[in-house]
Amino acid sequence: MTEILQLIKERDPGEKEFFQAVQEVVETVQPVLDRNPEYRKLAVLQRITEPERVILFRVPWQDDQGQVHVNRGFRIQMNSAIGPYKGGLRFHPSVNLSILKFLAFEQVFKNALTTLPMGGGKGGSDFDPKGKSDNEVMKFCQSFMTELYRHIGPDTDVPAGDIGVGAREIGYLFGIYKRLSNKFGGILTGKGLGWGGSLIRPEATGYGNVYFAAEMLATINDSLEDKTCLVSGSGNVAQFTIEKITQLGGKVVTASDSTGYIFDEEGIDKDKLDYIKRLKNIKRGRIKEYIDKYSQAVYTEVDTSLDYNPLWNHRADCAFPSATQNEINEKDAYNLINNGIKVVSEGANMPSVPEAVNLFIDKKILYAPGKASNAGGVAVSGLEMSQNSMRLGWPREEVDTRLKNIMKSIHKTCLDAGTEYGMQGNYVAGANIAGFLKVVNAMLDQGLV
Numbered sequence: 001m002t003e004i005l006q007l008i009k010e011r012d013p014g015e016k017e018f019f020q021a022v023q024e025v026v027e028t029v030q031p032v033l034d035r036n037p038e039y040r041k042l043a044v045l046q047r048i049t050e051p052e053r054v055i056l057f058r059v060p061w062q063d064d065q066g067q068v069h070v071n072r073g074f075r076i077q078m079n080s081a082i083g084p085y086k087g088g089l090r091f092h093p094s095v096n097l098s099i100l101k102f103l104a105f106e107q108v109f110k111n112a113l114t115t116l117p118m119g120g121g122k123g124g125s126d127f128d129p130k131g132k133s134d135n136e137v138m139k140f141c142q143s144f145m146t147e148l149y150r151h152i153g154p155d156t157d158v159p160a161g162d163i164g165v166g167a168r169e170i171g172y173l174f175g176i177y178k179r180l181s182n183k184f185g186g187i188l189t190g191k192g193l194g195w196g197g198s199l200i201r202p203e204a205t206g207y208g209n210v211y212f213a214a215e216m217l218a219t220i221n222d223s224l225e226d227k228t229c230l231v232s233g234s235g236n237v238a239q240f241t242i243e244k245i246t247q248l249g250g251k252v253v254t255a256s257d258s259t260g261y262i263f264d265e266e267g268i269d270k271d272k273l274d275y276i277k278r279l280k281n282i283k284r285g286r287i288k289e290y291i292d293k294y295s296q297a298v299y300t301e302v303d304t305s306l307d308y309n310p311l312w313n314h315r316a317d318c319a320f321p322s323a324t325q326n327e328i329n330e331k332d333a334y335n336l337i338n339n340g341i342k343v344v345s346e347g348a349n350m351p352s353v354p355e356a357v358n359l360f361i362d363k364k365i366l367y368a369p370g371k372a373s374n375a376g377g378v379a380v381s382g383l384e385m386s387q388n389s390m391r392l393g394w395p396r397e398e399v400d401t402r403l404k405n406i407m408k409s410i411h412k413t414c415l416d417a418g419t420e421y422g423m424q425g426n427y428v429a430g431a432n433i434a435g436f437l438k439v440v441n442a443m444l445d446q447g448l449v
Contacts, residue, residue: 008049017099018097018098021350028432044444048436051101052079055123059147072095073147078101082112083118084118085121086378088159112435121157145180158189200399207241208406208407209347212410213320213343213366229318230316231255234256238320242276256311258302261311275294319341319344325348341365357428361426379406380402410431414430
């Protein structure tokens with residue numbers, strides 16, 4: 001194991017996020033390799049940690065003042081053993097090869113857990129849509145897809161949205177793909193309801209995360225009723241996490257963006273959440289504007305001199321990190337535990353650093369890694385693909401029921417896999433082992449390719 005990790009570190013120097021994701025999986029699947037020694041001979045770890053294809057391209061575009069800009073575009077096609085590549089596109093200045101490889105690697109196992117036939121991929125650009133006009137975003141999306149369209153297709157690779165890629169961006173990307181390919185098909189998920197989208201898709205990641213947390217609580221005969229919850233982020237995942245917690249009787253007291261966070265001790269009810277949705281989705285404003293309307297709330301600006309995030313230092317029962325990777329460090333984890341947190345369910349991808357994860361597991365916190373708890377988004381993307389293939393749309397209740405059942409199945413799969421390998425209640429080990437076995441066995445069935 002040490003040799004494999006060292007080889008990856010030497011081959012991909014500086015890719016710290018990718019190495020972090022690989023290390024977590026490699027360390028937890030060691031019992032699987034011990035039980036199946038033929039896996040080592042067949043180099044399954046080396047094969048599953050190397051992308052099948054990495055696509056890197058330039059994206060030239062022109063702003064409203066006539067200035068030309070050049071961004072980088074990426075698509076990581078990680079593994080297609082159980083289906084076409086599936087994973088989102090992220091438009092954010094932080095995007096680089098390491099982050100996208102980590103996301104694609106996580107996506108492989110996440111998709112395997114959904115029970116749907118989807119491989120794993122991820123892509124995006126270091127383009128920042130914030131502060132750009134609709135026309136500028138459209139021009140960028142059209143330039144981006146002009147190259148990407150050659151490498152994707154309904155049976156090859158089906159991208160979706162992620163940070164910085166919402167309904168607006170998906171619409172522009174789909175439009176230019178349709179024009180270039182002369183095809184109207186299920187090439188992207190997260191589409192508008194009027195042109196191939198699925199009900200519940202916008203809500204799916206947040207809803208699914210809360211359904212997973214409810215399943216964890218059910219194992220100790222508890223529920224989200226009357227629970228105080230901390231949520232980070234204020235984008236799509238955070239919004240619908242807040243919505244579903246509220247529907248299930250919980251109270252959410254925080255929301256955040258890159259500038260800071262708000263703490264509303266009274267709780268973010270439906271009307272306040274509707275305001276956040278308008279603020280972030282339509283006005284594209286900052287979360288600090290929340291206190292202009294709800295003066296009882298307290299806004300705290302980001303302070304980079306602190307070695308912890310004060311958002312995670314409030315009394316609460318449950319935490320739902322839903323912003324970005326590595327947002328909970330070891331000190332944050334201590335603060336959460338000391339403030340009474342019993343459940344941590346990840347809406348973002350890898351939001352907890354390894355030291356924080358180890359602490360949650362050691363302290364017997366009900367901790368759900370993102371590859372399990374936030375799989376609802378890609379699960380409903382898979383359902384959108386199915387509806388597109390059949391040229392029909394399912395009603396909201398049917399999609400929501402399927403989502404609930406998928407999250408129940410993922411929860412049971414993680415629990416069963418962890419128990420089988422002597423790590424009962426360890427959702428990290430269970431998720432990694434279950435996903436790993438499904439993908440590796442499919443790879444071996446298909447030969448050395």
